[in-house]
Amino acid sequence: MATSSSLFLLLSLFLSFKTFAWGGNFNKDFDLLFGDDRVDIKEEGKSMSLTLDKYSGSGIISKNEYLFGRFDMQIKLVPGNSAGTVTAYYLSSQGSNHDEIDIEFLGNLSGDPYLLSTNVYANGNGGREMQYYLWFDPTEDYHIYSIDWNSRRIIILVDNIPIRVMRNRQDIGVPFPTKQPMRIYTTLWNGDSWATRWGKVKLDLSNAPFVAGFKNFNANACIAKTGEDCKVFNGGQNKGLDSESKQKWKVVLSKWVVYDYCRDFRRYAHGLPYECRKDNVLPVV
Template identity: 50%
Template structure:
């Protein structure tokens, strides 16, 4: 998973926002998939709990002993993956909930596509951390706050990955698009290594909340996050294969990035004092 250094995390502003609930209609119908058929635990033992009719819901728990996680049994090379998640409520400072894709990390040259949800003290917004790795190289972080409280209800988080782009969506609203500019001499894009779907809940209070200044309050433990209604589309004729932003998608993306983006690696001249990553020029920076 992509982790910002403490120095970088300390640069990120602490922003107080008013949570506004926005109802977005989805064109996707989410089936209640069986977690036991598609996924397997990675750590945490009994802290990974599958329940509900047809094993259609999953809870991850973090306590002083351990966090927990799961992954898909299969690997996927491109596709659209949707997961509905309800994040840790209340004082979630120090906790990190994740939903991401990753190839085999033991090679040292892995690919990865990250959603990470950095908890905060009660009343402060979650930070949504996104990152992209290619051949073991990352440092492509963008971070956002949300226009709703992600702990009150389930919301749909989407990673759409095709040979042309990676799109991060929340309730069908695009928040980030990372494009493949290989044909223009910029080879940074994950496109060869198949990846598994991962999710986890763990303690990262050395960096996760306000640069590590706010620690996990273990008196609030155990902490739990909930997953349901996953959708994995790798079909040959799936719309994901050629999906891109339409006019409405471009408008929504601009709205999110104008109002809720709190960090963009492509504008961090302190971090990249010599040269910004090459794709930043293509993004208009």
């Protein structure tokens, strides 16, 4: 028979783990953001499609706010002429000084590749875009897109291959998202004012409806009820990259990067952002 002290210990452990989330379900873990029945949740919450038509796009938002974790989503993008469409999967807090971690897929004309755009905001400061082409056709099948976030770094992955690693550089005065809980957003919308060739190619509504598929959402994350519970949460088993992952990351950097804000000397003609300057750049190790 369990003693009162052991029962108290078990109860304490249960309460502490209540702030953690494992797995995911579109029915249980998300609310409708916009689009009404253009959000179609299937298979008892395991899969979902979002639709963009001439009237509206669509999207969902997580019920919970999270502070650190790994978030995985399998996505199959809009096929054919997807120019002007934006399929987004991202974390964001609220307010003008918000934090945000973005994965956005910018549609293109048939035969031209999608652009995967990433960005990070901290305390309302953004402008940290990195963009990539993919080494596969993301409209033919589902692929896993992941955000792995803790207080030390953010890793964005495609099929478990890291494409971006952003380390916490608060030690040199660079803002980093460490304090604001964020919700998960998944959306499909008309971004033709900027998404394809800087807005030169518009959405062709004769191809509507545009449909993207999502399935097997998974969160290994800390639900931010008090904030204190999440301080030591690592957001995944690995604190950094192992040697194999580092090599894969180097290949992505050498072959698939289309735009890097740290190399945009036109945009930053009067000086690159502080973390991009020669003396502050961290090596890819």
